[in-house]
Structure formats: C-alpha cells, structure tokens
Amino acid sequence: MNPDIIEKPIGAIHVDNASKLNKNHASPDNVDYNGSDEVDFSHIDEKAVLRKMDLRLIPMLALLYLLSFLDRGNIGNAKIEGLTETLHMDGPQYNWCLTVFFFTYCVFEIPSNLMLKRLRPSIWLPTIMVAWGVVMTLMGIVQSYHGLLIARLFLGVTEAGLYPGVAYYITMWYCRDEAQFRQAMFFSAASVAGAFSGLLAFGIAHMDGVGGLEGWRWIFILEGIVTVLVAVAAYFVIYDFPETAAFLTPDERAWVVHRLRYQGSQGSGQMVAEAEHFDWKYVIGCFTDWQIYVGLLMYWGIVCPLYGISLFLPTIINELGYVSSTAQLLTVPIYITAAVLSVVTAFYSDRSKVGRAPYVFLPMCAILVGFIMALAGSAHGGVPGVVYAGVFIATCGLYPAFPGNICWMSNNLAGSYKRSAGMALHIGVGNLGGAMASNFYRASDKPKYILGHSLEIAFVSVGLVAVLVLRLNYARINKERNKHGNMGYSVEKLSQMGDKAPTFRYML
Structure with missing residues (x-):
C-alpha cells in the first residue's frame, strides 16, 4: 500500500470499489488507498479513541517500566544496607557490578526490538520480564563479588528489550504529536520507582535476619518475585497492534492505522505511506544516519546524569x-x-507549535544548573542542603528531558523497521552512558564526589550543543525539501526512502 494520494479533508480516504465497503465502515485489512470511493472517518471521536487506548495500554506499560527501573537501580539501596560489606567488595568492584549491566544491555537491544516487531508484544515483553525477575531473585542469594557480577551481566541481557521495546510499541499506536505525553506517562514510572525504591528498601531492610538472610538480600528477592508475578499477568493484558485491538471497533482500527501510515508526510503536499516490509537496508541505514549519532550525544547528556542519580543518590545523601x-x-x-x-x-x-527541541533543551539547562550547585556545595563543604537542592533540581530536569529525547528521535525515523532498529540503536548505545556513569562516583572520592559532579556537567554541556545541532539541521533540511517537492520520485520509491524522502518532514 504505497499510494500516490493528495491530502484529503479530515476523515476522508480512498478505497477500492472492489472492497465493497459501505460509506461508514473500513477495517484496516481491507482498506485500499488507490481506489475511487471514499470512506468517511468524520464520525470517529478522536478523543474517545485515544482515551480508550490510554486506559488499555499505558497503565500496564508504566507498571512494567516501574519494575524494570526498580530492579536495575535497587542495587544502590542494597549497597547502603550492607551489600558490599557482606560480599567483601571494595569500591572498584561495586562499580564494575554496575558497569557490566550496560555492556549486555547495549548489545541485546537491537535484536530484541527486531524480535518485538516480528513476534507479538504480548508474548515478547512478558517473557523477557519473567527472565529478569528470575535473575533479580537469584541476586538475593549470591555469595561473592563474582556471583553478583555474573548476575548483573544476565540482568542486562534480560532487561535490554523493555525500554526500547515499549518506546517503539508506543509509536505503533500513537502519532508523532501524541507520543511524548504517553512516553512520559510510562517513563514517569521510573521516577515513581526511584521514590518507591527508597520506601521499599526502608521497609524491607527491617527484615534483616528473617530466614537467616540479610536485609539487602530481601530487597532483591521480594522485588524479583513481584516482577515475575506481574509478568505472568502481562501475558493476558498487553495488546499487540492496532490492527488486532479487540477494544476498538473496525472503523476505529482503520482510522488509527491510516493516520499512523501517513503521519510523516503531513504538511508536504503529498501523502506517502511508510514502508512496512522488512529489509536489511532499513537496519543498516540506522548505522549511517547522521541524526542518530548527534542524538547519541544528546542522549549521553541526559542518561549519564540519570544513572548517576539513580545508582548513587542514596549514597550521595548518605555521605x-x-x-x-x-x-x-x-x-x-x-x-x-x-x-x-x-x-x-x-x-x-x-x-x-515550536517543536520538541525547547522541551529537551530547557530541562537540560536545569540539569546543568543542578549539578553546578551540587559541585559548588560539595567543594565548599558544610552545606549539605545546597548539595541536596542541586541534586533535586538536576533530577527535576532529567525526567522531563529523557522522554523528550527518545520521542524526538522516534518522531524523525521512518519507516517501521528503521524506527524499530534506530530507536534500539539510539537507546542501546546511548545506555553505554550508564556504563560510564557507573564509574563517576568512586568510593575514593567520597564524601564530596567532585569528579562525579564535574563529569556530569561536562556531559550535559555536550548534550546541549547536540540539541542545537539537531534543531538547526532539521530546520535546514525541511526548508530545502519545501523548495524542491518530491523531485520526481515514484510513490513506491518515496515510501522506501523513509525519513530520507523529500516528502518527509522532520519534527523540530
């Protein structure tokens, strides 16, 4: 379905006479955009459909990510409850346990996203969740540094598919100008996980001695068991694709599919559907796309502080x-x-109306200000309130900036398989920033952590420059495409070109 179709008034598309559809019915499987009749979507209540999608999709996605972030970050809570003392670990060994997670996490993200696309999300996402829940539970019975190190390696393997998978899953349901709110709804679960982790660790620590186990072991065991139980329920409550969503009517499914297919070319004067078939050139194209590499610098400017905070915040406050x-x-x-x-x-x-860039840039400025305050307060000494305030401000910039960064990149990748692989590459390599951040706050630098705060400032500064580079180049390319039109390419060729097509408009 790669039609050459001029943009219609809202709610109208073409269908083939042979499809025998009436004027008020169109299923996503039998709509053909090359015919002569029109199917009217004006009767679709857009807000009602989006509300149904939000209620059926977002709460479960948020719960999955809450547990994911809780399980990868609770090692910071376990540390101040005695993990390193029990396992006789020194500072560098603890940092290595944090770092190795991101090596396997990075490697397995692209394969996992391709598997999500090829298989059903209702099968793939709960399956990897069961796997990491089991790994998390087993972390509670490790007896040595090497046992913990191996467990963290496998945690990276099993958790790799969740965030890029869910981020991509949202783009299969929501259009570009709707996605960040939904990304933030489930990503804010990471914020709640941070708060919940502290409360949970505070309560679980009182189980010290139960069953002959230390309190930090119960943190891993109980949270792992909860993850497995939720994963089992997820097999029955996660929906796959709009085309098969039982909670939508046939007309609503057709409307959702249609607008997703043509979203990238809106405003160009010619509606071109995204390519849906798999080809290795779409995956390879991700590795040669300039925007992904500039986007990585933006990502590192956010994710290094993010993991620095999530892994070390209890320790920083403790010190x-x-x-x-x-x-x-x-x-x-x-x-x-x-x-x-x-x-x-x-x-x-x-x-x-001004695009995504300001909503990434300004929160990143807050991150920068927060770490400058933390650095200044630490260097001066004796002012814990200033350091705490700085970390507070930085965190309040981090959590708005992160979904904005992911959503902005996904908005500017097309078609379906390139977006899947590109988002996994962006998030996967981007999360190597977590491996770096795992070593920013060294035990030898306590209690001031001058080096850690300084490195966060450096990464945020580079990330801010990357945001400006992306914004200016997107605007320049859109301006050139507005001048030259479709340049004589066939609609099939434009569809295959994805975001490189002259009919595609980058979101600013």
Missing part, C-alpha cells in the same frame, strides 16, 4: 551526613516532583 534510613526517605520527594514535571512538560510538548 552528606544522613543515616541510611533517612537517606532512603530523602530520595522520595525528589522523584515524586520529577514524575509530575515529566508528565506536565510532555503534555505541553505534544501541543507545542
């Missing part, structure tokens, strides 16, 4: 002079505030 239980609880208001700001920022970003 400010607060006891471990207080340090756990002081992380809660930071994460709750960040979650609210993430959703509010995304809401306005989706409705903005």
Whole structure:
C-alpha cells in the first residue's frame, strides 16, 4: 500500500470499489488507498479513541517500566544496607557490578526490538520480564563479588528489550504529536520507582535476619518475585497492534492505522505511506544516519546524569551526613516532583507549535544548573542542603528531558523497521552512558564526589550543543525539501526512502 494520494479533508480516504465497503465502515485489512470511493472517518471521536487506548495500554506499560527501573537501580539501596560489606567488595568492584549491566544491555537491544516487531508484544515483553525477575531473585542469594557480577551481566541481557521495546510499541499506536505525553506517562514510572525504591528498601531492610538472610538480600528477592508475578499477568493484558485491538471497533482500527501510515508526510503536499516490509537496508541505514549519532550525544547528556542519580543518590545523601534510613526517605520527594514535571512538560510538548527541541533543551539547562550547585556545595563543604537542592533540581530536569529525547528521535525515523532498529540503536548505545556513569562516583572520592559532579556537567554541556545541532539541521533540511517537492520520485520509491524522502518532514 504505497499510494500516490493528495491530502484529503479530515476523515476522508480512498478505497477500492472492489472492497465493497459501505460509506461508514473500513477495517484496516481491507482498506485500499488507490481506489475511487471514499470512506468517511468524520464520525470517529478522536478523543474517545485515544482515551480508550490510554486506559488499555499505558497503565500496564508504566507498571512494567516501574519494575524494570526498580530492579536495575535497587542495587544502590542494597549497597547502603550492607551489600558490599557482606560480599567483601571494595569500591572498584561495586562499580564494575554496575558497569557490566550496560555492556549486555547495549548489545541485546537491537535484536530484541527486531524480535518485538516480528513476534507479538504480548508474548515478547512478558517473557523477557519473567527472565529478569528470575535473575533479580537469584541476586538475593549470591555469595561473592563474582556471583553478583555474573548476575548483573544476565540482568542486562534480560532487561535490554523493555525500554526500547515499549518506546517503539508506543509509536505503533500513537502519532508523532501524541507520543511524548504517553512516553512520559510510562517513563514517569521510573521516577515513581526511584521514590518507591527508597520506601521499599526502608521497609524491607527491617527484615534483616528473617530466614537467616540479610536485609539487602530481601530487597532483591521480594522485588524479583513481584516482577515475575506481574509478568505472568502481562501475558493476558498487553495488546499487540492496532490492527488486532479487540477494544476498538473496525472503523476505529482503520482510522488509527491510516493516520499512523501517513503521519510523516503531513504538511508536504503529498501523502506517502511508510514502508512496512522488512529489509536489511532499513537496519543498516540506522548505522549511517547522521541524526542518530548527534542524538547519541544528546542522549549521553541526559542518561549519564540519570544513572548517576539513580545508582548513587542514596549514597550521595548518605555521605552528606544522613543515616541510611533517612537517606532512603530523602530520595522520595525528589522523584515524586520529577514524575509530575515529566508528565506536565510532555503534555505541553505534544501541543507545542515550536517543536520538541525547547522541551529537551530547557530541562537540560536545569540539569546543568543542578549539578553546578551540587559541585559548588560539595567543594565548599558544610552545606549539605545546597548539595541536596542541586541534586533535586538536576533530577527535576532529567525526567522531563529523557522522554523528550527518545520521542524526538522516534518522531524523525521512518519507516517501521528503521524506527524499530534506530530507536534500539539510539537507546542501546546511548545506555553505554550508564556504563560510564557507573564509574563517576568512586568510593575514593567520597564524601564530596567532585569528579562525579564535574563529569556530569561536562556531559550535559555536550548534550546541549547536540540539541542545537539537531534543531538547526532539521530546520535546514525541511526548508530545502519545501523548495524542491518530491523531485520526481515514484510513490513506491518515496515510501522506501523513509525519513530520507523529500516528502518527509522532520519534527523540530
């Protein structure tokens, strides 16, 4: 289905006479965009359909990501409850346990996203969730540094597919100007996970001695068991694709599929559907696309501080002079505030007429200001409130910036398989920033952590420059495409070209 069709008034598409559809019915399987009759979508209540999709999709996705972020970051809570002492680990060994997670996490993201596309999300996502839940539970019984190191390697393998998979899954249901709000809704679960992790660790730590196990072991065991139980339920409540969504009517399914296919060319004067078939050139094209590499610098400018905060926030607060239980609880208001700001920022970003860039750039400025405050307060010494305030401000910039960065890149990748592989590459290699951030806050640098705060400032600064480079180049390319039109390419060729087609318009 690669039609050459001029944009129609809202709610109207062409269908083949042979399809025998009436004027008010069109299923996604039998709509053909090359015919002469029109199917009228004006009776579709857009807000009602989006509301149905939100209620059926987002809560479960948010729960999955909450558990994912909880399970990868709870090692920071376990550390201040005695993990390193029990396993006789020194500072560098602990940092290696954090780092190796990201090596396997990066390697397996692209294969996982391609598997998600080839298989059903309702099968793939719960399956990898069961796997990492089992790994998490087994982390609670490791007896040595090497046992923990191996467990973290396998946690990276099993968790690799979730975030890029869910981020891509959202693009299979929502258009470009709707995606960030939904990305933020499930990503804010990471903020809640940060808060919940502190509260949970505070409570579970009191199980110290139960069953002859230390409190930090129960953190891993109980959270792993919960993950497996939720994964089993997820097999029955995750929906696959709009084409098969039982909670939508045939007309609603057709409407959702139609607008997704043509979203990238809106505003170009010619509607061109995205290519849906698999070809290795779409995967290879990701590795030669300039925007992904510039986007990686933007990603590192956000993810390095993100993982620095998520992995070390309890430790940083603990080193400010607060006891471990207080340090756990002081992380809660930071994460709750960040979650609210993430959703509010995304809401306005989706409705903005100035594009995505300001809603990534400004939160990144807050990250920069926050770490400058933390660095200055640490260097001065004796002002824990200033350091805490700086980390607070930085976190409140991190959680709005991250879904904005993911959504902006996904908005500018087409067609379906290139977006799948490109998002996995962007997120996968981007998460090597987590491997770097795992070594920013060294035990030898406590309690001030001057090096860690300084490195975060450097990465955020580079990321801010990358945002400007992306924004300016997207605007330049769109301007050139507006001048030259489709340049005589056939509709089939334009469809195959994806975001390189002269009919495709980058979202600014």
